[in-house]
């Protein structure tokens with residue numbers, strides 16, 4: 063049978079910060095319908111706690127069900143990794159009566175199947191209750207076996223995959239695909255992100271560089287009604303002041319020397335979708351006034367145009383700057399500031415998220431980069447883990463991610479040792495230009511030396527070196543060409 067929607071969804075989750083619970087609920091609802099069942103549940107296996115946790119029980123009476131591995135039919139399926147078809151629920155010895163007792167629901171028939179990871183571990187159990195007419199058939203069993211295999215691939219592409227691996231604990235709070243962390247501060251971020259996504263309100267994201275502002279901006283978009291339309295980013299810091307306006311609004315032919323044809327701006331490109339204004343604190347004052355009008359009236363002018371145009375965009379802005387003090391200094395318009403902060407989401411620094419989040423992020427990045435670089439058997443030694451815990455992470459999540467990616471690439475046999483992590487101790491030689499005593503050297507010279515060092519560590523792989531350095535490949539080539 064054709065289930066293109068499941069294939070399409072699998073491709074989509076690999077790069078979208080979708081709300082995982084909502085996505086899984088859609089999947090279960092569709093399967094409940096396909097199987098003509100009354101209710102469907104997905105249990106995730108928590109390997110660390112040896113428990114099954116229901117994610118969408120569809121039981122209003124009970125939001126979460128926990129079973130020990132081996133308990134009940136679902137627990138039996140998790141333990142044995144086999145499909146079970148029970149025609150009369152409460153007569154099967156494996157049946158867990160306490161759940162029906164808790165919910166008041168009467169289970170008549172039951173079909174449950176394991177969802178297996180590529181390594182063969184049961185990572186989840188799909189369970190359907192009460193076939194609408196009669197009992198679950200052989201055809202239903204085949205259908206469910208097929209769907210379980212597809213759902214396994216789907217889960218594989220989510221950020222849950224790393225957490226479902228042997229030895230790990232399932233996060234108690236997870237919400238958005240690719241966004242990892244369950245500290246109180248991150249839960250607050252999720253709550254606000256979900257609320258903002260459901261509305262058209264302008265969102266202001268704050269937090270230091272590398273804390274995940276862009277990730278959250280994207281999550282707001284993909285979970286909003288505008289998810290099918292473009293997400294367009296404008297980096298206000300990357301453009302000279304006189305080009306920002308043009309970038310945003312476009313221009314008319316002849317608007318300035320060289321404007322030999324009319325061009326659309328990013329506001330137009332984001333039509334129906336979301337416009338992400340990154341580093342909004344760097345927006346030049348004259349453009350701030352124009353942005354204010356855009357936010358107030360939803361209209362704008364192209365550069366050189368007389369008439370106005372309507373804008374259909376939702377705004378998400380981000381900055382690592384202290385906007386209040388920019389307002390005090392007169393560098394940022396107060397009225398614009400108030401317009402932007404309808405919903406404010408503050409991303410915590412990595413060091414304020416606690417050991418648990420750090421641990422999960424480490425596992426997440428090890429898993430993701432092992433997959434991306436097709437490295438087998440990647441394992442973090444406990445010495446390396448300790449070194450990562452001990453470090454202060456001034457560069458936040460981005461620095462953590464780059465550190466892990468480079469270790470994954472550089473380790474010869476997949477064992478990640480402290481030596482593979484470019485943490486400060488080891489980098490002191492390179493950091494010498496920052497020392498107080500040595501002679502002052504031209505930035506270009508130090509930069510080139512550092513680039514060569516990184517290139518060397520990446521075995522000459524320029525794309526990787528550029529990524530680790532946070533610059534484009536072309537920029538890297540240009541810097542190397544200058545000599």
Ligand SMILES: Nc1ncnc2c1ncn2[C@@H]1O[C@H](COP(=O)(O)OP(=O)(O)O)[C@@H](O)[C@H]1O
Pocket residue numbers: 240241242243269270271272273274275276277278423426459460463
């Ligand atoms: N909570 C998180 N879980 C997983 N990855 C994260 C998280 N926060 C940040 N990242 C990753 O760290 C990097 C930097 O995030 P980004 O959103 O670009 O930060 P910012 O815009 O605040 O500088 C990205 O690769 C992003 O995917």
Ligand SMILES: [Mg+2]
Pocket residue numbers: 272275276340
């Ligand atoms: Mg950013």
